[in-house]
Amino acid sequence: xxxxxxxKFIAVLILLSGTGCSIHTEIDxxxxxxxxxxxxxxxxxxxxxxxxxPDSYLLYDGKNPQALKHYQGGDLAGIxxxxxxxxxxxxxxxxISPFLDNSNTDYxxxxxxxxxxxxxxxxxxxxxxxxxxxxxxxxxxxxxDLKIIFDMPFNQTAADHPWVEEEAKQKWFHYDPNRQPYExxxxxxxxxxxxxxxxxxxxxxxxxxxxxxxxxxxSKYWIEETGCDGFRLDAVKHIPMDFWRDYNAKIKALAGPxxxxxxxxxxxxxxxxxxxxxxxxxxLFDIPGYYTIRNTFNKGGSIKDLSEFYQATEQVLGSTALAxxxxxHDVPRFNVGLDKTSWQKQLLALGWLMTSPGLPVIYYGxxxxxxxYPTSDAHGEPQDYLNRKSYPLNPDVxxxxxxxxxxxxxxxxxxxxxxxxxxxxxxxxxxxVYAYLRFLPQERHLVVLNNAATExxxxxxxxxxxxxxxxxxxxxxxxxxxxxxxxxxHLPPNSLSVWQFNGLVxxxxxxxxxxxDRLSEDYKKIRLFFLDxxxxxxxxxxxxxxxxxxxxxxxGFRIGDTLIVEVPLKPGIYNYKFVLNGSTWLADPNAVEFSxxxxxxxxxxxxxxxx
Ligand SMILES: [Ca+2]
Ligand SMILES: [Ca+2]
Ligand SMILES: [Ca+2]
Numbered sequence: 229x230x231x232x233x234x235x236k237f238i239a240v241l242i243l244l245s246g247t248g249c250s251i252h253t254e255i256d257x258x259x260x261x262x263x264x265x266x267x268x269x270x271x272x273x274x275x276x277x278x279x280x281x282p283d284s285y286l287l288y289d290g291k292n293p294q295a296l297k298h299y300q301g302g303d304l305a306g307i308x309x310x311x312x313x314x315x316x317x318x319x320x321x322x323x324i325s326p327f328l329d330n331s332n333t334d335y336x337x338x339x340x341x342x343x344x345x346x347x348x349x350x351x352x353x354x355x356x357x358x359x360x361x362x363x364x365x366x367x368x369x370x371x372x373d374l375k376i377i378f379d380m381p382f383n384q385t386a387a388d389h390p391w392v393e394e395e396a397k398q399k400w401f402h403y404d405p406n407r408q409p410y411e412x413x414x415x416x417x418x419x420x421x422x423x424x425x426x427x428x429x430x431x432x433x434x435x436x437x438x439x440x441x442x443x444x445x446x447s448k449y450w451i452e453e454t455g456c457d458g459f460r461l462d463a464v465k466h467i468p469m470d471f472w473r474d475y476n477a478k479i480k481a482l483a484g485p486x487x488x489x490x491x492x493x494x495x496x497x498x499x500x501x502x503x504x505x506x507x508x509x510x511x512l513f514d515i516p517g518y519y520t521i522r523n524t525f526n527k528g529g530s531i532k533d534l535s536e537f538y539q540a541t542e543q544v545l546g547s548t549a550l551a552x553x554x555x556x557h558d559v560p561r562f563n564v565g566l567d568k569t570s571w572q573k574q575l576l577a578l579g580w581l582m583t584s585p586g587l588p589v590i591y592y593g594x595x596x597x598x599x600x601y602p603t604s605d606a607h608g609e610p611q612d613y614l615n616r617k618s619y620p621l622n623p624d625v626x627x628x629x630x631x632x633x634x635x636x637x638x639x640x641x642x643x644x645x646x647x648x649x650x651x652x653x654x655x656x657x658x659x660x661v662y663a664y665l666r667f668l669p670q671e672r673h674l675v676v677l678n679n680a681a682t683e684x685x686x687x688x689x690x691x692x693x694x695x696x697x698x699x700x701x702x703x704x705x706x707x708x709x710x711x712x713x714x715x716x717x718h719l720p721p722n723s724l725s726v727w728q729f730n731g732l733v734x735x736x737x738x739x740x741x742x743x744x745d746r747l748s749e750d751y752k753k754i755r756l757f758f759l760d761x762x763x764x765x766x767x768x769x770x771x772x773x774x775x776x777x778x779x780x781x782x783x784g785f786r787i788g789d790t791l792i793v794e795v796p797l798k799p800g801i802y803n804y805k806f807v808l809n810g811s812t813w814l815a816d817p818n819a820v821e822f823s824x825x826x827x828x829x830x831x832x833x834x835x836x837x838x839x
Contacts, residue, residue, distance in 0.1 A: 258648045260582075260638055261377070261589040262319040264307060265557055266327060266356050267341040268618050269592060272305030273361075279354040280332050284339050288617065296613035297334075299341045304357040308365045311372050317595055317631065318638020322369065323377040323460045323490070325557070327362060329353045331386035342557065342616070343379065344462065345386040345429065349446040359453070366454045375457035377488060378450060382443050383463035384429035392430050400439050402431040422468050434471040444478055451483050458488025461509070465493050465500075469507060476508030490551055494558070498544040505548045514550035514586060516541055521554055523776040524679065525577040526566055528800045531662040531679055532743050533775055534580075535654065539740055552586035554578060554594065561593070561600020561615045569681060571597045572722040575633055576679065579724035582637040583647050583666060583675045592619055596630040640703050640726065646671040653733065654741045656688040659796060660748035661719065663688055667733045674699070674727045676706060678719035680748030681798070687714045691741065693734035699727045751796045752836060757818055758806060761789040765808050768793055772804025772834075779807040799838040803831035 271277065277299065278285045286298035307314075307324065314322060326343030329351035343353065352359050366376045391397035402423040403409050409431065412424035425431045434440050450456060459479070464472065476489055491509040493501045498516045505512070520537040523529035554577045555562045562577060563570040574597050581588045592598075601614035620627065641647045646666040650673075656663040660680035666673045674696070678684050690696055690713050699708055704725030707718040719725065747753075758768055768791050769779035784793040803823055805813050815822060819832030 258642070258645070259320045259375070259587055260318055260641065261321040261323055261551070261587060262314055262317070262592065263323045263325075263556060263589055264592045265302070265325045265342060265616055266304065266307065267299050267302040267325075267343075268616050269302040270306030270310050270619060270621075271301035271303060272307070272309050273303050273357060274301065276303055276355055276357060277301040283334070284332075284355070293611070293614060296617065297338045297341075299339055299355050300618045301355075302618065303355065304352070304361040304365050308361070308368050311369055311374060315372055315374055317635055318642060319374070319590070321375040321377055321457070321488075323379060323589070324365075326379045326381050326462070327352050327356050328381070331388055333388060335387055340386065344381045345384075346381055347386040347389050349442075350449060363454050366456050370455070375488075376454075377458040377460050377490065378454075378456050379460045379462060380447065381462040382432065382434070383466045384426055384431055387429055389430060399436055400433055402433050422466055426463065426466055431466075434467050440471055440474065444475060447475075447479060448482060451479075451487070457486075458490065458510075460490045460492065462492055463494075464491040464504060464509075465495060469503065472504070472507040472509070480508065498541040502544045505545060511549045511551045511587060512545075513589070514541075514552045517550065517586070518553050518555070518559070519776055521552075521577050521580065522562065523774075525554075525573050525580070526562060526564075527776075528774040528798045528802060529776060530659045530796075531657050531677070532659060533778070535657050535662070535740065535743075537776075542739075550586045551589045552581050552584070553589045553591070554581060555600070555615075556589070556591045557616055558612070559615075560603050561591070561598060563597055564600040564602055569722060571630060575630075575637075576677065576722050576724055578634065578637055580677060582641045583673075583724070583726065584664075585648075585652055588641075593617075595634040596623070596627040636703070644671055644673060644702075644728070646673050651733075651735055653694075653735075653737055653739055655691050655694065656741060656744065658686075658744040658746040658748070659751060660684065661686060661688075661717075661746075663715075663717075665694070665733055667735075672729050672731060672733055673702075674715075674729060676708075676717060676719060676725045678706075678721065678723045678725075678748075680750045681721050682749035683721055684719045684748050685717065686719075686746065687711070687716050689714055691737060693737035695731035695733075696729045698730040700729070701725065701727050747796055750798050750838075752798070754795050754797050754834065754836065756793050756795060756806075756816060758791045758793070758816070759789055759818075760786075760791050765791060767809050769807040769810070770795055770804055771807055771813070772831075773802045774798075774800075774804070779810070797834070797836050799836050802834045802836070804834060805831055 284299050286295040288295040288300060328346040329348035330340035330343055330345045330353050331347045335345060352362055369376045391400055409425050411428060412420050414420050423431060432439055479487060489509045490511045491504060492513055493504045494515055495501050496516055496519050501512060520534055524534040562574050566573055601611060603612040605611050646668045650666040650668045653665045655665060660678060661684055662677040664675050696710060699710060704723055705720050706723060706725035708727060709716040768784055769781050770793060771777045771779040774797055782793050782795045784791060806816055807813050815830040816832035821833040823831045823833050825831045
């Protein structure tokens with residue numbers, strides 16, 4: 229399948245080069261990936277729950293959140309017995325968190341239930357089962373036409389890995405010039421990022437050929453032993469690029485072109501992911517896209533932000549294949565901060581994922597909106613374990629209903645090839661409504677997203693180069709009427725709607741259209757004031773939760789000493805700052821409420837109610 233992936237990818241590139249247009253995400257991504265934290269999924273074998281010590285296991289009962297710092301009992305057998313239900317949700321690939329044997333003690337109170345503290349790279353952790361269990365998982369998955377992707381943490385070892393004390397292994401780790409390990413303090417210094425310690429863990433020196441050979445041999449062992457289908461490679465940005473170039477080439481030579489290499493370069497800015505594009509990964513996570521999706525569908529951001537963001541990303545990442553996501557184990561679950569409409573918003577964000585280019589990767593529980601929490605508490609203490617609760621044993625009626633809604637989306641993506649490998653063209657965008665086409669020579673689809681909490685009625689012009697003759701709705705509840713050169717739309721609140729149509733799309737039309745300033749009914753125009761008696765401010769921008777903290781110029785004017793800026797915002801609570809003359813960031817002195825920003829300064833806070 230991945231071979232097909234690559235061939236189609238090349239075919240699309242050729243097609244695109246013919247049109248002089250490039251969109252990074254126009255690839256074949258017929259796969260849909262499920263991501264499971266082994267310990268937090270299903271307990272298929274209670275006899276392994278305590279591992280080597282009863283202390284490692286403490287079951288969460290809903291009232292003891294600290295228990296989530298311990299193992300919860302999930303294991304490989306639990307995944308194997310769940311394969312049919314995973315497949316029924318529409319998944320074709322499963323990425324499992326690292327199964328490598330992890331430290332047998334806690335690390336400052338935290339047990340390594342997540343699997344990222346390896347102590348033996350050649351062994352399955354005792355909480356998850358045996359090598360036989362792992363092989364059975366891969367074998368059973370293959371019988372069901374599912375692929376299994378292993379998570380390989382190659383940046384660090386457990387704090388108590390025996391090598392740390394071994395004289396002969398001292399060159400296997402990174403130290404500073406005084407032979408002391410150091411934490412990463414400057415996140416713009418690539419040397420530190422690669423050689424500093426992440427969470428205080430011993431940092432492997434992959435530039436040492438003994439280490440790189442070892443990591444290659446480990447990989448070879450697991451590939452040959454199990455026949456797994458690919459690796460998700462952890463902490464890529466913390467490991468030297470030269471290592472990846474060699475490693476990826478060697479793994480492809482060993483396992484063949486079908487073997488998937490998915491790299492985690494956890495940067496929010498496409499510019500910082502750019503350098504990793506040429507290192508031989510098949511796929512990189514779309515972390516910048518993650519932030520943008522969260523901004524648009526959860527934080528009151530606009531469709532304009534979403535579109536402009538992708539436009540900017542395309543310019544940097546070109547035609548790189550991306551794995552798209554709305555959340556994972558390292559960030560708050562998607563619904564954090566949302567109110568009772570959260571599932572509709574989440575379904576809409578998932579709808580964007582399933583109808584837009586890229587390979588969707590879904591975190592366990594996200595398919596039914598498992599409740600999330602901020603990743604740190606009010607005192608700044610990490611509590612990311614709250615986003616890693618165990619999968620519910622007996623889903624309730626609401627969860628079952630949501631699962632069926634999710635499955636409708638995956639069915640849509642599987643049924644029509646255009647959603648995974650077709651071309652993408654916008655035909656309309658405003659603050660809340662987004663209309664785009666996904667098409668192949670034999671298939672044409674119109675997708676319309678309404679990100680407003682209100683019903684929206686509007687007419688959108690059919691652009692030149694597009695002919696729409698006969699429409700048939702295949703998803704959603706919106707109404708559409710075809711009028712000469714216009715589409716008349718009636719869109720339910722927070723909705724995705726999809727039609728297939730007869731007609732033509734000239735693929736040389738521009739990928740992007742101009743932004744329409746139409747505001748949906750749920751927006752309010754909020755005026756902010758800034759006193760500038762010296763006329764020192766030539767540009768007043770606003771950055772906040774609602775625009776992903778990207779300074780933007782909104783409609784503004786001056787009356788006497790006062791600069792006024794009008795920001796369209798939806799009901800919600802927002803942190804924001806003014807940005808003066810493109811460089812000076814400060815809280816709005818006229819705000820009635822302030823909050824602490826993560827850098828020790830102040831944000832101003834806006835509360836906007838629906839009435
Ligand atoms: Ca177990
Ligand atoms: Ca262990
Ligand atoms: Ca490192």
